[in-house]
Amino acid sequence: MDPPVRNALFDAAALERLAAVADTDPALVVRDFADPAHAEALERAEALLTGWGCPPVTAAALERMPRLRAVVHAAGSVKHHVTDACWERGLVVASAAAANARSVAEYTVASILFAGKRVLEARRAYRERRGAVDPLALLAGAGNHRRTVGVVGASRIGRRVIELLRPYDLELLLHDPYVPAVEAARLGARPVPLDTLARSSDVVTLHAPELPETRHLFDQDRLALLRDGATLVNTARGSLVDTAALTAELVSGRLRAVLDVTEPEVLPTGSPLYDLPNVLLTPHVAGALGNELGRLAHAALDELERYGHGLPFAEPVRVEDLHRSA
Incomplete structure (x- = not known):
């Protein structure tokens, strides 16, 4: 080392x-x-x-x-x-992957819950208006009550995320081609096709491995399936997402994102993702530190x-x- x-x-x-x-x-x-x-x-x-x-x-x-x-x-x-x-x-x-998975899962769960509460939006408004905000109006429709979270990949981390989210009042969807329906039910999630998960989720969190078949798993077409205002959380690998396509969606303001990994890693200094108010960008810190x-x-x-x-x-x-x- x-x-x-x-x-x-x-x-x-x-x-x-x-x-x-x-x-x-x-x-x-x-x-x-x-x-x-x-x-x-x-x-x-x-x-x-x-x-x-x-x-x-x-x-x-x-x-x-x-x-x-x-x-x-x-x-x-x-x-x-x-x-x-x-x-x-x-x-x-x-x-020590199992030990590292705990840290990544905890970061992910915090990101999911903060996304539901629209914390980035609230912070920006509170800062810009110097406290002159009406939370009821600002965050109308926000919250984690009966939201749908789509988990892509029942990896160690994905399973831990599902486990940590079970006590919350959320509907959990899962896409993993290696997990049969009975096992998904045991984990506490409903198995669905990937496109169904994309269309149905308020938050999509990625926990698939970096493989040739998972490269740009969320490309322009699949990103287009996400609901307006949905949040994409990526604590897995940057290659799972088409960065250019995601950047276009985020610049438009249609989607939100929490990105702990990107492709490339590190992003060019001119990337708009550093400054967009609807993006939480961190330097690969979800794992153990x-x-x-x-x-x-x-x-x-x-x-x-x-x-x-x-x-x-x-x-x-x-x-x-x-x-x-x-």
């Missing part, structure tokens, strides 16, 4: 625990598997504890790690660094400890699931 990532993830208590569960040097952070300074440590390594900034674990890298048997990722997706060569070697892989990073570190240490005791991972990453996961 990148050295600053290690410093953010592992406080003194986590580093002490790391030293207890593994024979390692907590100060050693490898950023380049080809660096001769790390050759001896890599040759002895049985497990890699990885994070953001880990270089790809290629066949050439694996040649330098003949004893390597496991990769434990203290973050979400492993697609950036776990290569086909890892699976061919037969490595076992785990990640600040004191939430400790949750990722300890989730990874839990897995490393299980491995050391000869137990299977609690949150394994399986190669056969990668075609439909982030």
